[in-house]
Amino acid sequence: MKIITQKMKTTKSFFLIFILIAVSSAFSQEKTENFSVDFETFNLENGLKVILHQDMSDPVVAVALTAHVGSAREKEGRTGFAHLFEHLLFLESENLGKGGLDKLSARIGGSGANGSTSRDRTNYFQTVPNDALEKMIWAEADKLGFFINTVTEPVLAKEKQVVKNEKRQGVDNRPYGHTFYVVDRNLYPEDHPYNWQVIGSLEDLQNATLQDVKDFYNKWYVPNNVILTISGNFDKEQAKEWVHKYFDEIERGPEMLELEKQLVTLSESKRVYHEDNFAQLPELTLTWPSVYSYHPDSFALEILSNYLADGKNAPLYKNLVKSKKLTGNVSMFNYTSELAGQLMLQVRAYDGKDLDSVKTAIDKTFTEFEKNRIPQKDLKRIKAGLETNFYNSISSVLGKGFQLAQYEIYAKDPNFINKEVDKMLAVTTEDVMKVYKKYVKDKNYIATSFVPKDQLELSLENSKKAEVVEEKIVEGAEEKFDSNQQVTYNKTPSNFDRTIEPPYQGKPELNIPEIWDARMPSGMKVMGITNTEVPVVQFSLEMKGGQLLENPAQAGVSNMLASMMTKGTAKKTPAELEEAIELLGASIYVNSNEEKITISGNTLAKNYTKTMALVQEILLEPRWDEEEFKLIKQQNLSRLQEEQGDPNAIAQNEFKKLIYGANSILSYNELGTPETVKSLSIADLKNYYEENLSPLASTFMAVGAVEKTEAVNSVKAISANWAPKNISFPEIPEFELPEKSKVYFYDVPGAKQSVLAFGAPGLSAKNDNYYPAEVMNYRLGGGGFASKLTQELREGKGYTYGIRSRFMDRSYVGPFMITSGVRTNITYEATELVRNIVKDYSTSFDQEDLDVTKSYMIKSNARRFETLGAKLNMLREINDYGYEKDYIKTREASVEKISVLDIQDLAKQYINPEKMYYLIVGDAETQLEKLEELGYGKPVLLNKNTEE
Incomplete structure (x- = not known):
């Protein structure tokens, strides 16, 4: 679940993949011939708007429900409701039962029910195998018309904790999190309805009553x-029948009044500071009042921000990065919403x-x-780059489908x-200058x-202290609730x-893409x-080596080499190379990364050959x-310093x-250490380049x-032109499990969460x-x-916004990891619960x-190859790990045969909670001592407070 509040280089407030569609519809100098997106719309009598778009290329279908309500429809003192509601709608509905869409998604092989909230709209979406379309229409109708009675006091109390954990994770416990x-x-x-944040305040969330929630639902979650x-x-035609069947009887709500546009003006400039x-x-952020989405000036503002800040040809880059050496990066973006917008410039x-x-x-x-x-x-x-972004999106x-709703x-x-293409193509240099003025x-x-902290002298002169509400860490501060409490309610007829x-x-047909291959004379x-679904090519030239071929005294050399390879060629300056690509x-x-250096990219199909000529220059003529x-x-060095916070x-x-x-x-940061960097x-980079890059250890994928x-x-x-050479790869040891579990703690004083x-x-x-x-x-x-860790820690206890476990895929022995951010004052309880869940799993x-x-595992394969990125990743797995071309079918057969005992044996073999590293990054003053009660001895403090 996402909140759309962070900076976006866009003319709309929507998550990035969809924004790119909106702002970049074929912006080359000539509009792409015959390009269009076909769709059909119709309205039910209750006001529900339905948009249908057919794409028969894969056996999948995306279903989305978009409500025209976000934080802008809230009121002061009751902020965060739209986003809280996004959470609630996934939990239960009258006919799907507890677990709602999440349980259904797991059974039908869906991408996972998800949603996002912005200032102006809330959406719910997922992609499923197309045999489950009727199930999804049934489920979405249940959320819209047969949901609110399932929201009870315990449900609301638990979800408040989840949302507050999300705020801590995304805002309170990260650098620069309070900027917006x-x-x-x-x-x-x-x-103004944009004065507050989409996620709201912790106080407002805590004060929300059950009646507040029901009133919000009854006002905004109506078909019209x-x-x-x-x-x-x-x-x-079949889809239309199902839509009528499941949605027709849901009652229309009161008529919706359109909010008027509310552009803002500033009577004076304001300077404020915050000690983070x-x-x-x-970090300096400059913000000017801007325009709403699709305002006639929005297109030129997008190009203005792109030109001023993006890339080596950008004036701000030339001045601040190259000439003055004040920063390594400049970012400028036009963040617009339905009612107003803001043009933002950020320099760290x-x-x-x-x-x-x-x-x-x-x-x-x-x-x-x-x-x-x-x-x-x-x-x-700039327009050429936006064209490619559009097709990728x-x-x-x-x-x-979702962009149509947008x-x-x-x-x-x-x-x-x-x-929209024509509007962006019509932007002239005069238009760009006009919006600047x-x-x-x-x-x-x-x-x-x-x-x-303690560096106020770096802030702008004459700045005033910003008002920022910081949460205090208090043991036992959260209200108690019983997630298993049985509550009865009247069902909607x-x-x-x-x-x-x-x-x-x-039954969806599993169409494994046809793979072709070849071997070049050099051994590549x-x-x-x-x-040919979209006129785009994605490619990747992957060269084995990366960090594995470094020695500790030169840690970070492969990362630095990778960065250098796009900084010009023998024939082109860095700026000329960037311009030629764009x-x-x-x-x-x-x-x-740990195992390879990769040259990757994407391009319009018509420019593929020219793009590859540039790849050749980058690789062979540094x-x-x-x-x-x-x-x-x-x-x-700056990035390494940032990571310390x-x-x-x-x-x-x-x-x-x-x-x-x-x-x-492998224990080193891929950037290296301050000392090695x-x-x-440059001689070290040249040596690595000459000794470790070879076509014999390389694969090109397109x-x-x-x-x-x-x-x-x-x-x-x-x-x-690439001379083959044999590369000697180091022997990687079989990393051993620790003899017994141990707790390790890294102190971040005042942390609002424990990682x-x-x-x-x-x-x-x-x-x-x-x-x-x-x-x-x-x-x-x-x-x-669908996982036990999520159900117990998030849904059962409200300890976290999210938790996951995974085996990291490596050609050597990679780690098994469980990761989460939990609220600080239950660090011990969360750790103990995770340990017990893992212990009982087998x-x-x-x-x-x-x-x-x-x-x-079987049904989700229908979605496996939908995008070009998914297809490229399949080639990558075949190449890296020696899988057969039809390994998906082999895996399906293995899943069919696997038994409960097989799973239990695998759990015993690969996840032993008594032979694990338990690492916690958090506030040692309040959380460290109690962790000794886990029974793994005194926790090891990895860093010492310099004042001790």
């Missing part, structure tokens, strides 16, 4: 305020940099922009999906300075028996899948730019040390609108037991709301658990 709260409180007047979207492989308990670096400066110097550099950049304006070439480049039925709510016209030049703004779950309709492998509407990334090397070094990053880094031991390179030279011949031809020059990372060495993804172990883990913690797993597991 501070910005919005100062940008919008007190009576809701859109039902069905997108995918289905029969339209978790921030390690100072390097350690010790005064934010006044950052502001001065920004002002200078704006002055230069006023003189130079935006060149026509840059306008073309609509490669899923959920992306296509247009219906914000533009009052779902067909805007076929119109209208919204930025000499306009009042909100400036927020978020600085580390219906003209047929809704307790009968609809049957499956047919080529693999691919041709799919003019093609392409993206090219180079990344390093630039070794001294200035870029110094910049990357500073950026990595992020409890989740701390947990990840410390857990690796416990699992792999101090002598293994400072000591690295999926999308590309044939085998074209893909092979695209890498012929790479193969011919848990429990586990031990597991098994390699090449091991025959790896997939059976994943099957075994589904009901423990791999199945989301004996408590029963036939019902097996039935749910089998149903999910």
